[in-house]
Amino acid sequence: ETGVTQTPRHLVMGMTNKKSLKCEQHLGHNAMYWYKQSAKKPLELMFVYNFKEQTENNSVPSRFSPECPNSSHLFLHLHTLQPEDSALYLCASSPRASGGGDEQFFGPGTRLTVL
Amino acid sequence: AQSVAQPEDQVNVAEGNPLTVKCTYSVSGNPYLFWYVQYPNRGLQFLLKYITGDNLVKGSYGFEAEFNKSQTSFHLKKPSALVSDSALYFCAVRWVYGGATNKLIFGTGTLLAVQP
Numbered sequence: 001e002t003g004v005t006q007t008p009r010h011l012v013m014g015m016t017n018k019k020s021l022k023c024e025q026h027l028g029h030n031a032m033y034w035y036k037q038s039a040k041k042p043l044e045l046m047f048v049y050n051f052k053e054q055t056e057n058n059s060v061p062s063r064f065s066p067e068c069p070n071s072s073h074l075f076l077h078l079h080t081l082q083p084e085d086s087a088l089y090l091c092a093s094s095p096r097a098s099g100g101g102d103e104q105f106f107g108p109g110t111r112l113t114v115l
Numbered sequence: 116a117q118s119v120a121q122p123e124d125q126v127n128v129a130e131g132n133p134l135t136v137k138c139t140y141s142v143s144g145n146p147y148l149f150w151y152v153q154y155p156n157r158g159l160q161f162l163l164k165y166i167t168g169d170n171l172v173k174g175s176y177g178f179e180a181e182f183n184k185s186q187t188s189f190h191l192k193k194p195s196a197l198v199s200d201s202a203l204y205f206c207a208v209r210w211v212y213g214g215a216t217n218k219l220i221f222g223t224g225t226l227l228a229v230q231p
Contacts, residue, residue: 092159
């Protein structure tokens, strides 16, 4: 396992529920990311945080709300989701958001199913 | 538009044979190229990257990749495949243009199946 953990690993929720995904990195990195992975599609970058500040929102619907209280923790708050939001949600971190040559370290993901 | 392509959804190879997983890219400016591997029910793991310098890059688990600027390719290779190499492989690219570093974009992935 990498130094990036995600909880829960699996989540089933109804369209009217509110839930949160949690990500924690133990690598001392300053940048954190949320990605969505759907079958047969490229990984979709959702949000980027650099030193706790959001630097990118890739046109994500407002039913997804990120929160980054410090450089080690990242949350994704979910509410009134749609079935098409079912996917694997991956968290990643890297030393800096602007570090072009920095590789990103990924967590194991949360498998989300929206009923 | 900036893009990265993995033309093969799946690559099949016999154990012990060499393997190649293809990746081509199209970006403005200088590319930074990455390969990641994803095992079932796991996140992506970094394999190797090309930033600058020697076109042949060596990475984890015996994998290597060759940066070819004229063909805009960064194919992943291994001289002798193992059954345990069976996984989903992603190519990714970032680029620097006008002094700014852009976001990492991923290919659609190639499933490598190594038969015993």
